[in-house]
Amino acid sequence: MHSHSAAVIGASGYSGLELTRLLARHPHARLTAIYSDRWSGERAGARLPLPGPAASLAYLPLAEGEAADADVVFLATPAEVSADLVPRLLARGAKLVVDLSGAFRLTDPAAYPAWYGFTHPAPELLAEARYGCPELGREALAGARLVTNPGCYATTIALALAPLVRSGVASPDGIAVTGLSGVSGAGRKSSEDYSFVEVSDDLRAYRLGRHQHVPEIEQTVARHAGACGPISFSPVLVPIRRGILATAVLRPAPGATQADVAAALERAYGDEPFVSVRAPDKVAVKDVVHTNRCHVGAALDARAGALVAVSAIDNLVKGAAGQAVQSMNAALGWPETAGLDLLGG
Numbered sequence: 001m002h003s004h005s006a007a008v009i010g011a012s013g014y015s016g017l018e019l020t021r022l023l024a025r026h027p028h029a030r031l032t033a034i035y036s037d038r039w040s041g042e043r044a045g046a047r048l049p050l051p052g053p054a055a056s057l058a059y060l061p062l063a064e065g066e067a068a069d070a071d072v073v074f075l076a077t078p079a080e081v082s083a084d085l086v087p088r089l090l091a092r093g094a095k096l097v098v099d100l101s102g103a104f105r106l107t108d109p110a111a112y113p114a115w116y117g118f119t120h121p122a123p124e125l126l127a128e129a130r131y132g133c134p135e136l137g138r139e140a141l142a143g144a145r146l147v148t149n150p151g152c153y154a155t156t157i158a159l160a161l162a163p164l165v166r167s168g169v170a171s172p173d174g175i176a177v178t179g180l181s182g183v184s185g186a187g188r189k190s191s192e193d194y195s196f197v198e199v200s201d202d203l204r205a206y207r208l209g210r211h212q213h214v215p216e217i218e219q220t221v222a223r224h225a226g227a228c229g230p231i232s233f234s235p236v237l238v239p240i241r242r243g244i245l246a247t248a249v250l251r252p253a254p255g256a257t258q259a260d261v262a263a264a265l266e267r268a269y270g271d272e273p274f275v276s277v278r279a280p281d282k283v284a285v286k287d288v289v290h291t292n293r294c295h296v297g298a299a300l301d302a303r304a305g306a307l308v309a310v311s312a313i314d315n316l317v318k319g320a321a322g323q324a325v326q327s328m329n330a331a332l333g334w335p336e337t338a339g340l341d342l343l344g345g
């Protein structure tokens with residue numbers, strides 16, 4: 001297993017910081033370049049506690065070379081920026097590009113104006129991009145040149161829904177989901193709406209029915225389970241720093257039992273290093289935060305004729321940087337846990 005050089009673009013963002021932390025300690029990847037305009041010239045060690053060689057790396061302005069000579073390039077940048085950079089990095093011969101934004105997640109280019117607000121500049125790459133959720137399709141990742149890392153809500157929700165629909169214990173139609181997210185999910189936004197005074201001691205729903213992860217969740221569940229009807233999704237901002245907890249309400253199949261539900265989840269995740277099945281009232285953000293883990297559980301509510309699934313992740317680890325490293329490992333043939341097993345959980 002020889003070592004590959006790795007670069008992070010968008011290294012000053014919340015996901016970029018997590019990537020820097022993880023790659024600096026990765027056993028097979030060597031972090032060789034970190035890009036940030038706002039921290040240009042500063043040493044990484046002055047921002048983060050890092051081991052020797054990574055601590056002395058200086059942040060580079062994005063204009064300087066765009067990580068052209070790194071084997072693996074991670075993009076933790078806004079979607080429009082990634083959509084523009086990815087084709088250039090691939091054309092320059094990067095061995096693997098892992099994009100953490102939504103720029104390459106949807107296979108249909110026509111969906112971009114409606115859900116992301118821009119016309120896709122590289123629609124030909126959407127078919128090539130491999131969706132980086134190993135638990136829902138690691139085969140597709142081996143040898144990938146472009147990995148599109150899933151959204152944080154999409155990871156949390158698709159990991160709960162996919163095995164329940166695929167096994168037939170729940171219908172692919174009539175699914176409704178509420179997702180509660182910590183504020184780091186919004187990135188380093190300077191907008192007043194995310195200031196301490198605005199978010200603390202408050203709970204608020206946003207982008208009801210028009211969140212950009214809706215088509216991604218539908219596409220992922222349909223790809224894995226064979227079908228998925230329109231999902232109603234209600235995101236809610238909660239005043240914690242990191243973590244997502246989602247509750248999904250599904251229609252159970254006639255005659256489905258709690259044992260069938262438990263068996264569907266166990267079959268899907270019994271051998272997974274990062275996904276664990278729990279009783280739904282034992283799924284909690286505090287057990288997954290700062291880890292690459294997802295905890296998932298589901299219970300039949302026979303009185304209401306509903307199947308309720310609960311799942312939780314850390315939005316910056318399994319929802320972003322950790323999953324990106326896991327997918328790099330899968331793409332390059334390294335053990336999926338490499339560089340992630342130092343995290344607790």
Ligand SMILES: NC(=O)C1=CN([C@@H]2O[C@H](COP(=O)(O)OP(=O)(O)OC[C@H]3O[C@@H](n4cnc5c(N)ncnc54)[C@H](OP(=O)(O)O)[C@@H]3O)[C@@H](O)[C@H]2O)C=CC1
Pocket residue numbers: 009010011012013014015016035036037038039062075076077078079081100101102150151152184185186187188189315316319320
């Ligand atoms: N936060 C989360 O929980 C998750 C985020 N994502 C996605 O990952 C990507 C990074 O997210 P996050 O870490 O939250 O982002 P942040 O807002 O915290 O940081 C954005 C980063 O992108 C860089 N950047 C480069 N070009 C631009 C530009 N034109 N405008 C703004 N920033 C630019 C910034 O660097 P600098 O200004 O220093 O050059 C900064 O490092 C996004 O696409 C996001 O949607 C995905 C899953 C979860």
Ligand SMILES: CC(=O)N[C@@H](CCC(=O)OP(=O)(O)O)C(=O)O
Pocket residue numbers: 079100101102150151152153181182183184185186187212213235237
């Ligand atoms: C709390 C909060 O604002 N969360 C973000 C999380 C999604 C995200 O990071 O967006 P991408 O699809 O670009 O990855 C949001 O709802 O947009």
